[in-house]
Amino acid sequence: MTATVWVDGRIVDPEAASIGALDHGLTVGDGVFETCGVQDGQAFALTRHLRRLARSAAGLGLEAPDEALIREAVAGVLTAAGPEAARLRITVTAGRGPLGSGRTPGAQTVVVAASPGLHHATSSVVRSPWVRNERSAVAGLKTTSYAENVVALAHASERGADEALLANTVGELCEGTGANVFVERGESS
Template sequence: MDTVVWVNGRLVGEDESTLSALDHGITVGDGAFETCTVVGGNVFALTRHLARLRRSLTGLGLDLSDDDEARCVAGLRDVIAATGPIDGRLRITVTSGIGPLGSGRTTSPFTVVVAAQASVMTPEGRAARSPWTRNERSAVVGLKTTSYAENVVALADAVARGGDEALLANTRGELCEGTGSNVFVEIDGELLTPPLDSGCLAGITRELLLEWGREAGLPVREAVLPFSVLDRVTVGEAHLVVTSSGRNVQPVTWLDGVAVAAGPVSLAARELFDRLHRERNDP
């Protein structure tokens, strides 16, 4: 299925010119976005995604008004009506609108873009350690912004080496996150994920796995982990999982060219999330 796109109030063609060349989202990446899972034509965890979109924009110094949020929801409804009952993904992007060529802003109505397409999640992932680090003291740490060049470069490097995700340390040498995912490591029967002060994004799937895992009695919790913990994965002493709206809970079975096994807690977490995300549309 082709991608269905809505821009500032109307459905548009994929190749239709719809944004100003001076939109600040294009010139300097001044905006935020959310990618949501679509299950049978329903947008999963929408309330949480809209709350995080507002937090990201606030962190950028942009105030998402109730009217702007209503525009996002209107676009979402139009797009879902056009796609029908698909399984896939939907992205909401909000930029600061038309601005100068430099980093400064002028007052302008926000640009809102909503797009969706059918897609299939793969049950397993392939990861590679990135040579670059995440700055846990960045001005935009923890914000889901459209300034994604670092992630693009790191992911391209991982793909060139046979992976589909790159894993990043922070500047303290701790395991942080992937370019578009959170990371869990299964060690000694527990599933551990870096805390938010590592610099990782507050992922919706991460958040729900922690909540649902505890509810179901799975041993999942936050813990500071050295980046070198990945050495334990490659020798079979630990197991690795990445989570995101595009992956759900995805055990990694290939790390830096080495085939690795999915752990029992990791597989139980995948099964739990696969079931509950279809039962609970807006948790």
């Protein structure tokens, strides 16, 4: 299995063109996403992920995603993907737009995709030379504007690492390019 993909109401060939060339998610990164693990054919913590997707959409000024439609798409994709599905990505874009930053009001584009997961027993990380701007207009939002992460991960890969850790503008640990970071202080009980 490579991926099972649902776009705007139907399962599509993951290799076929199924999103318009003028979709604002493609031209300017005007969209939001969530990635969930899949366990026993179910998206892990789907309700929490959908709440965060809605918060990210609101933060970008997008209409609230249609939760019922997304849940239907998730169910369809996971059924079609079968037991190999280990990760699920939900993407909502502003839909067709102009080539500039302005939006054209109208329907959003919704994409739900499932694929096998990438599991590593161990990972190595490097600190990225670039930082996250905690005062950015998109700070705390999961947007499709991921070019910074691509560059930071390529930097890590060139140094033999699997992930890059980024600090914010005041030097505090912020996040990885695709991984969550947890720090435990003190003794555990």
